[in-house]
Each structure stands twice: as structure tokens, then as C-alpha cells.
Amino acid sequence: MNEIIVFPFLLTAAFLCIPCSGDQFTAASRADRFISLFSVVRFKNSMCSGPSGLSGTCYTYKSCVKNGGTSSGSCADGFGTCCVTQLGCGARTANNCTYIESPNYPDYFNEARTCVETISLNPDTCQVRLDVTEVNLVGPDIKGDCNNDVLKFSQDIKWTQVCGITENTHFYLDVDPTVSSTLDFTFTTDGTSYSRRWRIKVSQICCDQLSMAPMGCGQYFTSTTGTIKGWNSQGKPDYYLSGQNYAICLRQELNTCSVM
């Protein structure tokens, strides 16, 4: 996705541009006699870091705020703002790199409620990457069923239910914006007395992108070392959840030929 702003006079800077759709464009002067002094600037909505240490996406100030983000510093040589989006219950956004959070995160909460957080998908999105800072919900029973708290996704069938404690790992959901243009995260908590909270960074991965995980891979590791942690891997106890059907994939790295 690119964003366009109209800016007086010609620009020399060329912005890095590798958009989903593949249309590449940096700066062009308009010959139109009414706006002859203006250039159209297009910059890549790339990832940036806000001062809080959270990631954001470079958008124009206007579209950042319109989509529920908070402007935190500048990017794209000052044409954009690093837009950090933290979504709460009942909220929806199209902003890439959005944090899905529990009410007043990092505070814990202890009550029964249903919390739906919605991502509006870009038409070019094929996968959604979840970088889980933490999901801390009441754990499953010994059979792995989430009878108390549960997180469900409105697209993909790799995980029918999620609960328990998961920290510092990632997952990929396959999505199809032509079937549904939104991805809902529905957290349902029950009356069990428990301190819950969650934060998940949600990135929309374009269909033509090298960073896409191979189909069916719910986790995709791309470094020579790492730790594989699934849902509820930090749970106490860390029962394996029922209703999971996915592959954990490891990319073969340069000059490597085995996994130890």
C-alpha cells in the first residue's frame, strides 16, 4: 500500500517502494497548468519504530489518525508519521502492524467479557503474521480444551481455539480478503478469577511477498537457531491444545543442510 501526498515543488528524494501490488513510483511533476508547482509524492508504508519501542507503519498523519493510530515521530523524510496503532475491544483498523491489546494493557483484568478486535484486510493480503508478545488467558483442561477463556479467529482453520499462556513467538494465519475483508480476534473470558492480558502485533503479509510462509505453515522459522514455542507453551500446566492442525516449517538457510 502506498500513500500519496501532494507537495509543492519538485523533490529529489526517491523513496524506497516495494508495494504489494507492484506499482512503483517515486516522485513526478504534474504538467497540469493549475497545479504545475506541485509534485505527487508516494512513499512506501514501511515499518518504523515509535519512541515507545512499539512498531508502527509510515502513513500520512491524516490517514494514521483516521484509522485509529497515534502519530509518533516522523518517517519518509518528514512526509509521513510513524503511526503506532493499539487496538482495544470493539475497535477496528486497517493499519498494518497493529497491536491487539487487552483493556488498559499492560494492566491485567479479571472479569467475564467478550472482546472483539477487528483487522480490515488490504485486498493484497494473503497471510497475517501474529507476533505474540503475550497472550495470558485461563488455561485448557487436561484434554486441551479451552472451557473457560478462549481466543478464536474468524479466518483460517489451523486453530479452532486458543487459551493458556503464550509468550514471544509467532504464528501465520492464511486469510482471503475476497471471502471476508476482515479478520476478527474474539476473546471470551469467563467468571473464573484470573489475571488476564494480551498483546499481539498483527502484520498483513502481501500475496507476492518473499516473507510469506509456505501454505499450511502456521509457524515459519527463518534463522539458523531458535526456539519453537506453540500456543500455551508457557502455560502452567503447558497442555497441548486440542483443535490444532498446522505445520511448523523451517527454512533451509544458506550453507546449512541439517537440523539438530
Ligand SMILES: *[C@@H]1O[C@H](CO)[C@@H](O)[C@H](O)[C@H]1NC(C)=O
Ligand atoms: C505490512 O508490514 C509488513 C512489515 O513491514 C510488510 O512486509 C507488508 O508488506 C505490509 N503489508 C501491507 C499490506 O502493506
